[in-house]
Amino acid sequence: MARRTQDPNEMSFLDHLEELRWHLIRSTMAVVIVGLVAFLMKDFIFDTIIFGPKKMDFPTYRLFCRIATNLGFESAFCADSLPFTIQNRTMAGQFSAHIWTSIWAGFIVGFPYVLWEVWRFISPGLYEKERKYSKGFILVASLLFFMGVLFGYYVVAPLSINFLGTYQVSQEVQNEIDISSFISTVRASVIACGIMFELPIIIFFLTKVGLVTPVILRKYRKIALVLVLILSAVITPPDVASQIIVAVPVLILYQVSIYISSYVLKREAKSKKAHEQPR
Template structure:
């Protein structure tokens, strides 16, 4: 006698395997997109690294140079930078592959939300990186050079350490510029209200300065150029949430309760 549960379990197993196969294909396509962009850029890897190092080189003393302490650093560091640039350029394709995988399991209203959410998140992350590159890096390096001058210390840095520093700053400011998206999502999902976000504003301000103190160099000015944008973006998120998130319509019971409380 056959087990009636066996066909159902086999169907579930086949569905699971098909999802794994699709996930594998999506990962391969996303990886190929990054590799294709990387191969297209690898010839210019030294130029890309020089472009990344430009904010520091502009603020080094005359005849100042970067150093290499690892035997293979002069080869692998530009390759790492080029790979990261390739990933940022190919990120829309990577995000599309993720979207194509999860889209069949989403409701229609969720699908309408994902597109603008992903696009705005990617744009804001790039804005955060640009803010760090064009404003934060020159400011920090200028301040550090000012501190080093009275000490008679020569301002040089290893290219691997420099890469680690700029990647940390890119990530910090990229995530910082995502704050409006996070705030809007918190309100839209009902986890927090706009009024509650206003109430916790003092804690957010303190948290912004704590994060800035951990991420940026120890001077006050460097901390301010991260903490202030974080606070401003939080306020922008509150404004965006007030404009974009619609209040649920009041039911008859809500109106009666409101009228009853007013009479009482």
Template sequence: MSDKQEEMSIVEHLGELRRRIIYVLAVLLLGLVIGLVCANPIYQYLVSVDSAKDFQLHAFAFWDGIGMYMKIAMVVALVLTIPFTAYQLWAFVSPGLREIERKAALRYVPYVFILFLAGIAFGYYVVFPMALGFTTTITKNMGLTETYGISQYFNFMFTLVVPIALLFELPLIVMFLTKLRILNPRRLRKMRKVSYFALVFIAVVITPPDLISDFLVTIPLLLLYEFSVYLSSVVYRKQLAADEAIEARYKQEEGDPE
């Protein structure tokens, strides 16, 4: 390939990447519009559940209400955009993959959406009430009067829930990379100490600055990693079995008595 052809190929790839990024941004914008339309009923639900009934939320700034609506809209937009982004990523890299790799990658796209929703549900219904209950108990034991702003309440919620939802994609990523033979369970086990340290660091960074929130996010992340290792083992065993079957068939075709 000449330098000119190679340069054209790079330009074409950059143009393709730019086009797919524009598609993702367009869907994100559409998701924000849908999120703003749905923001009020979602807000009414969030403040009507048991974990919010004990609080009288206040607005401390003129933009608190709008800011809260925008946060809800962004979460809705993420829910709609993440699977579309995964598909666009697949469409961009698929020409460079083998047929079996393309099928493997495409098969995982719907689960991106499912795991993200599962992460939101786990973060909101499990981690958030526990963290909220712990912090409010400490506040009451200190004899402090609880006066919470709507911005602080929803910032605390989204800071916990959204990162957990994103990190719930870890098993899927590990399965996909194992399917492509980039990772395997042996390598993941060797990386366990480093991975644990990285996950603990992520948990500390993404959570509010209190020990219980760090703990409540760290434990699920470590369990997710171990679950990812298990799933990698399942995929890896199937790969080994398939390789052995292919080798046995090849020997049979070659007339090998063994």
């Protein structure tokens, strides 16, 4: 094992590699431990969470059904069941689905700890003034991630499943969806939205390193709007209502990112002015 020096700033390259290795090991162990708990909770993970959006008593479906009923419209969200079945086509398909779903559950639940390990690795290279905001950074980043996960699970996933599961090119073709395909749809919706909601954090760091400014963000706002609508069309059913539901929070996050970028630059300018003043 490489020997660590007392001053983190004087650590050699091998010391940094050794430090990184232990951060990765601890992060992996945390994901594995939480994943093991998820593995033992198979019935809850699959019947309640994974296959929840397949049942028409899912909260999202009930909400949209109630809205449509109050407006006097007929809605597919008021149906008794979704017209497709989930099946397994490979010998190890269900076992593999169990393993990988548990690992992803471990990553999602253990995300704050993984983020904390990442911060512990990079924080020695920051100024003392920047390090004192570490707890706030981890809290905000974790909160945004879980908000994105919930948005993906309760909005994007059920809308996608409801549309794709009921879509038919012909009455001759029945939807018999493989378990891996169904789980990947739920997983992609959840993980993608979780990462997407980290936009303010990403903009914060890009502003700190000088790659992004509020002027740039405002200048390319229209282009960002188009990209958001394209992204919404990719991860949601091809109807306007679903795309707007997904696009609105992303646009809000983009606007918040502009304010964050402005705040960072103002603080840096104020700090620089304070240091330039004669004592």
